[in-house]
Amino acid sequence: MKTVTFGGNPVTLTGEQVKAGDKALEFTALDNSLKPVKMSDFKGKVKLISVFPSIDTSVCSVQNHKFNKTASEFGDKVVFLAISNDLPFALKRFCGAEGITNLVTLSDHRDLEFGTNYGFLIKELRLLARGVVIIDKDDIIKYVEYVPEIAQEPNYDAAIKVLKELVK
Template identity: 55%
Template sequence: MAEITFKNNPVTLLGTEVKVEEKAPDFKVLANDLSEVTLADTKGKVRLISVVPSIDTGVCDQQTRRFNEEASSLGNVEVLTVSVDLPFAQKRWCAAAGIENVQTLSDHRELSFGQAFGVAIEELRLLARSVFVIDSNDVVTYAEYVSEATNHPDYEAAIEAAKAAN
């Protein structure tokens, strides 16, 4: 498992770490309208999945805005942001931030995504900052588990991976 810290304190990740070239695990999260979303709902597209601890905090805000800006240049790539924030909070934040190219998804109910991708932080019931690219055949082509949850991911590497998978 990836070793992750949150504000320099080690945390325990629940679930199984995903690796490049593995089939992406399925998950069940909630869209902003409370409908369920699974991996199969985006089948046939490349997915860039940006995972943040809480969307309305500094680094998470910047990460979501950055991928929102990049989304239009990625072609047939669906950009998803997953956090444990309530769907209502995500919807309100997106409206206030002018986010239109990223779909926010909530893992608050079951931590299904967090456990499937090995990013659920046991001590905090948050998700560890990470980025995944899944190709149109549901194969993981990029996985970054950010070692310190308050740091930024490698945006350029994730964007290049999404373009290469397209």
Template identity: 50%
Template sequence: MAQERTGEATFKGNPITLVGPKLQPGDQAPDFTVNLNLLEETTLKDYAGKIKLISVVPSLDTGVCDAQTRRFNEEAAQLGQDVVILTVSADLPFAQARWCGAAGVDRVVTLSDYKTRSFGEAYGVLIKEFALDMRSIFVLDRDDRITYVEYLSEMTEPPNFEAAIEAVRKLL
């Protein structure tokens, strides 16, 4: 059974339980299996050799998640071809595709953790009470070593965009 962590995060001030380990800078990033679309799965290995910014959101259909994903989509243009920005949520792949089309988001890769919650458990962001992934940011170097982590303590708060982008730039 996966580790459960309490007292680290809230949703609108109410405590929530996170499932999985609390990763730290210096840790080797765990592998995961998520969906690109309904039929096609992808893993961390599929982005080998790239610097990865993994932006985790509970659902693209909420205001903070929408703003977070749009912001990283804008930043992607300035980061170049050596960087991939992955947005992970438990939204169905259909919903992710619809949202990206409506929002004009075309530079981030949306990945769905809906089927197995593999990402959520491996990265310690699965919210037990909601079966959603907690807002967080992970920056991985080309060798999949974690160089930056931000676990948000309140689900409705935005991440520190500047710190995350700076962590990516340090790897370029």
């Protein structure tokens, strides 16, 4: 079990934490129009899942901007999913205002299925911890990062390196 802190204080992650080599678990979350979206909707594609606590924080904003830019470099070879427990309306507002067009933003607020299935749900806050999960075309997890301090950014370089290997 990875230890994660929020403002230096330990938090409890619920659910089973995943690791590289695991079969990716199905989950359903809501898109910006409140339509349910399943991970299996992206079957046969490489998927990068950018996980963050709240779109209305500076670190989460930076994370989404960086992955939006990276997504443009991979074109249709990789689907970039950005997931939080924010309401779909907040995600839509942010993406519209900030010009985020290359990410599929998903809200896990209703069922917490992603957070629970992947071990990112913070019990005390009902938010998702920060991290990255990369899943290959065969739905095998190839990379996982649970960022140890939620106020820090993920390791973009490590994630991008794995993506480049998967799409060569």
